[in-house]
Amino acid sequence: MKTEMDVDIDNDLDGKLLQQFSSMGTQDRDVLISEFQKLLNNDLNPSCCSFFLDMNNWNLQAAICSYYDFEQPSSTLPRMMFVSDVTIGEGESIPPNTTFIKTWRIKNGGLETWPPGCCLKFCNGDTMSHVDRVMVDALEPSQMTDVSIQMTSPATKGVYQGQWRMSTPTGVAFGDVIWVIITVDESGLLGVTQQLSRIGNEFVNRIPPQTVLNPFASPDKLPEAVQSSPSPSSSIIVNPGSPVNDLSPAAEGAASSKWLFQSSVRSPSQQQIDNSQDTEMS
Structure with a gap:
C-alpha cells in the first residue's frame, strides 16, 4: 500500500x-x-x-x-551472424587512393526468414565508400550470402576502420557489427592485385570459344561453317575414276584422304601379283 x-x-x-x-x-x-x-x-x-x-x-x-x-508486436528482431571476411582481411595493406572490393560472408542465425528490405548500413568509423548502405536478400534460416561494397582507400597513410550493421526496413539495427580494417601504405599491393585479377577475368570472358574438329568425322557431321568454307585439300590431284571426283569441295579433303589411305594398303594377294609382274618385266 x-x-x-x-x-x-x-x-x-x-x-x-x-x-x-x-x-x-x-x-x-x-x-x-x-x-x-x-x-x-x-x-x-x-x-x-x-x-x-x-x-x-x-x-x-x-x-x-x-x-x-x-x-511491440514484432518483439523479436532478425538475427545476423558474421561468418568470415571473403576479401580484405583485418589490417591488410592497400596503397593510397586505391579502389578495392570489401566482401563479407554473413548468415541468418535466427529461426525466421528476414523481412524484405533489409540492408547492410554503415554505422560508425571511416566510410571509405560513396554509399552508406547496400540491400541484402531476405535470407532464410541458416542461409548464407556474400555482401560486397566498393571502397576507396584514403590518401593518407595510417590504419582506418569502418563498422557496418544490418538494418530492418524500418531502420532498426540487428545482428553482429562487422568491420573493415585496412592499413594504407605505399607498399601495399592488395588493391592492385584485385584490379589485375578483375582485368584477367574480363579478358578470359572475351575470348570466343573455339570448335575442335575431328579429322576422322563423317562429312555430313561437320559444322555448317566448315562445310560452307573452301577445303584446303581441294588442290589434291586425284586419279580419274576416283570416287573423290563426285564429291563436293567441302567433303573432298576427307574423302580423298580416305581413298589414298585405302589405295596404299594392299592385301597379300595384290602384293604377290605385283611381284610377279615385276619379275616378268625384268
Whole structure:
C-alpha cells in the first residue's frame, strides 16, 4: 500500500517527464528528428523518425508512443551472424587512393526468414565508400550470402576502420557489427592485385570459344561453317575414276584422304601379283 510520500515521489517523476517533453516543444523539424533519434539511441534513421513525427502532427511524445506501439508486436528482431571476411582481411595493406572490393560472408542465425528490405548500413568509423548502405536478400534460416561494397582507400597513410550493421526496413539495427580494417601504405599491393585479377577475368570472358574438329568425322557431321568454307585439300590431284571426283569441295579433303589411305594398303594377294609382274618385266 502506497503512502503519501510514495504518491508524492510518483507525482514528481511524472512531472519531471512531462517537463522534459514540454521543453522539446520546438517547431523546428530537424531538432525534433534529432531528439527522436536520441531517445531511441540512434536506432532509427531520420526518414523513419520523420514518418512517425508527421503521422502525429510533429508531436514528439505522441510519435514516441506510436513507434513503440508499432514495434511491440514484432518483439523479436532478425538475427545476423558474421561468418568470415571473403576479401580484405583485418589490417591488410592497400596503397593510397586505391579502389578495392570489401566482401563479407554473413548468415541468418535466427529461426525466421528476414523481412524484405533489409540492408547492410554503415554505422560508425571511416566510410571509405560513396554509399552508406547496400540491400541484402531476405535470407532464410541458416542461409548464407556474400555482401560486397566498393571502397576507396584514403590518401593518407595510417590504419582506418569502418563498422557496418544490418538494418530492418524500418531502420532498426540487428545482428553482429562487422568491420573493415585496412592499413594504407605505399607498399601495399592488395588493391592492385584485385584490379589485375578483375582485368584477367574480363579478358578470359572475351575470348570466343573455339570448335575442335575431328579429322576422322563423317562429312555430313561437320559444322555448317566448315562445310560452307573452301577445303584446303581441294588442290589434291586425284586419279580419274576416283570416287573423290563426285564429291563436293567441302567433303573432298576427307574423302580423298580416305581413298589414298585405302589405295596404299594392299592385301597379300595384290602384293604377290605385283611381284610377279615385276619379275616378268625384268
